[in-house]
Amino acid sequence: MTYKYNTNNNSQADIYQKENLTKVQTFHSASDGQQYNKTSIKQNETNPLHILNRIFGYSKYREYQKGIVEAAIAGRDALAIMPTGGGKSLCYQLPAICMPGTCVVISPLISLMKDQVDKLRSMNVRAAYLNSTLNAKQQKLVISRLQKHEYDIIYVAPERFAVESFRQALDNASVSLFAVDEAHCILQWGHDFRPDYLALSEITTRYPSVPVAAFTATATAYDQEQISKSLNLRAPHIVRASFDRSNLFYQTATKIDDLDQILSFVKSHARQSGIVYRFTRRAVEETAEHLRIHGINALPYHAGLGSEIRRKHQEAFDTNQCHVIVATIAFGMGIDKPNVRFVVHGDLPKNIDGYYQETGRAGRDGQPAHCLLLFNMKDVARVRFFINKITDYKEQKNASDRLNAMVQFANGKSCRRRALLRYFGEHYSATACNTCDVCNQNISFHFTTCGNNHTGSSSKLLPTLKLLKTGLSYEQIAARRKLKPTTIAGHIVDLSAKGESFDISKHVPLAKRQILDAIFSKYGTKYLKPVVEAAAGRINYDEARLVRAAMST
Numbered sequence: 111m112t113y114k115y116n117t118n119n120n121s122q123a124d125i126y127q128k129e130n131l132t133k134v135q136t137f138h139s140a141s142d143g144q145q146y147n148k149t150s151i152k153q154n155e156t157n158p159l160h161i162l163n164r165i166f167g168y169s170k171y172r173e174y175q176k177g178i179v180e181a182a183i184a185g186r187d188a189l190a191i192m193p194t195g196g197g198k199s200l201c202y203q204l205p206a207i208c209m210p211g212t213c214v215v216i217s218p219l220i221s222l223m224k225d226q227v228d229k230l231r232s233m234n235v236r237a238a239y240l241n242s243t244l245n246a247k248q249q250k251l252v253i254s255r256l257q258k259h260e261y262d263i264i265y266v267a268p269e270r271f272a273v274e275s276f277r278q279a280l281d282n283a284s285v286s287l288f289a290v291d292e293a294h295c296i297l298q299w300g301h302d303f304r305p306d307y308l309a310l311s312e313i314t315t316r317y318p319s320v321p322v323a324a325f326t327a328t329a330t331a332y333d334q335e336q337i338s339k340s341l342n343l344r345a346p347h348i349v350r351a352s353f354d355r356s357n358l359f360y361q362t363a364t365k366i367d368d369l370d371q372i373l374s375f376v377k378s379h380a381r382q383s384g385i386v387y388r389f390t391r392r393a394v395e396e397t398a399e400h401l402r403i404h405g406i407n408a409l410p411y412h413a414g415l416g417s418e419i420r421r422k423h424q425e426a427f428d429t430n431q432c433h434v435i436v437a438t439i440a441f442g443m444g445i446d447k448p449n450v451r452f453v454v455h456g457d458l459p460k461n462i463d464g465y466y467q468e469t470g471r472a473g474r475d476g477q478p479a480h481c482l483l484l485f486n487m488k489d490v491a492r493v494r495f496f497i498n499k500i501t502d503y504k505e506q507k508n509a510s511d512r513l514n515a516m517v518q519f520a521n522g523k524s525c526r527r528r529a530l531l532r533y534f535g536e537h538y539s540a541t542a543c544n545t546c547d548v549c550n551q552n553i554s555f556h557f558t559t560c561g562n563n564h565t566g567s568s569s570k571l572l573p574t575l576k577l578l579k580t581g582l583s584y585e586q587i588a589a590r591r592k593l594k595p596t597t598i599a600g601h602i603v604d605l606s607a608k609g610e611s612f613d614i615s616k617h618v619p620l621a622k623r624q625i626l627d628a629i630f631s632k633y634g635t636k637y638l639k640p641v642v643e644a645a646a647g648r649i650n651y652d653e654a655r656l657v658r659a660a661m662s663t
Contacts, residue, residue: 158205158208174351181346187321189324189347193353195448196327212263218267220241220242226265240253241267289322315342331535356543357477359546366571379480383427387453387455387459391412398436411435423435449477493513526543574598
């Protein structure tokens, strides 16, 4: 039997058809307006290596893929912790085609489902998704086809699996494999705003003869154990690949003027694709607007935008019509864009797990990419505010410990690559990686003031910060910069609020600090006027401001 190949312009996997008079029967799907093959590929070919080549276009497996595929086909559970770009999706898509029945993929994001289904259909794989983008009639049709065994693979959200009527539909279908994609969400969301992830623990009891495979790009050894327990995996085949992404350059910097710092960095990567992550929707909108005003082709992405707008913005980014996407962490899971040259975190991530996951979207083509993290102590306080709202003590402590690890990484003075790998339980033997700001000062990015006649706060604070680090007092800095001492004291207070520490002994003598400590203890630190008045001329406002700032760091 011979096949002919037709590779499209988007370099997707080869599409094949038999060279005989029998046509592949396709029809227009009323469920979502897409075409797919009613004739299953698995009826024609079940050899994994043949399908790997003819459907996915690869002549051999990547590292670790073969063992996972063979475990699934043999009916064994699996847990795969592999970096972004390591080929996790193929590890369940290939068995889905080879095995009789339908593979059910639990996926967290609707956009992720659609992207995966579109790619599979382009390769003539019978794929579908069932989510809230379909109306009641369309959902009913998908369920009907599922029960008629017309799908090789179907994508659903954890909330869908938690619905009893859907599980009853699965009872009447032929399920070959359950694949839990982005399995780290079980830990991150299971006790938060996606509680239905906890229902996934029922898979192995309700469908005891069906294997379960879980996949994630980030998990510590502890997380690995917790994921396995949460899913009740049965003696799983475990893969733990290296977390080292040697082509990524890691850098952290104090956040002083976030909008200008991000703009300066993005301008240094002119016309390159990049992602800027921000903590809030408001910051996403402000940052995207700031970049656009200064000539950067940037678009926002967050859950507050309509689904159609999000789809268009992601499509523009994927097709290089937009160079920069500014987003909350809602963006990025499962994206397959190889040429992302930089990832910027404009705010401190909640944990290293999320940071690693998000930076992993850079450099998937193996070429060098730059990962910049901006942060200050306000970021730490903001994250801790949300952590303190967690009612479960164990979960709260776990989140707090992870935040502390993230802060330690950001503030660290040793090799960042070694610190990242150590967090995930991996030893890095080299004395220096030469691809982080600590190990290679020569490559470290220096921020500049962007735009003509720009008078933003960064242009005022950065020279003061530079002189502050030399050990000069605020009065000496004022003389150097030819500014009033009160102005420089204000700069130092602003820098302190943005996370910079300073030696108060350089600015206020010990005797005066002791006076202020006593007065602050009596009057509090909210208002300075009663404090200065109580000092009866012994203390000025600048000294009180500086001592109060030092007390808050």
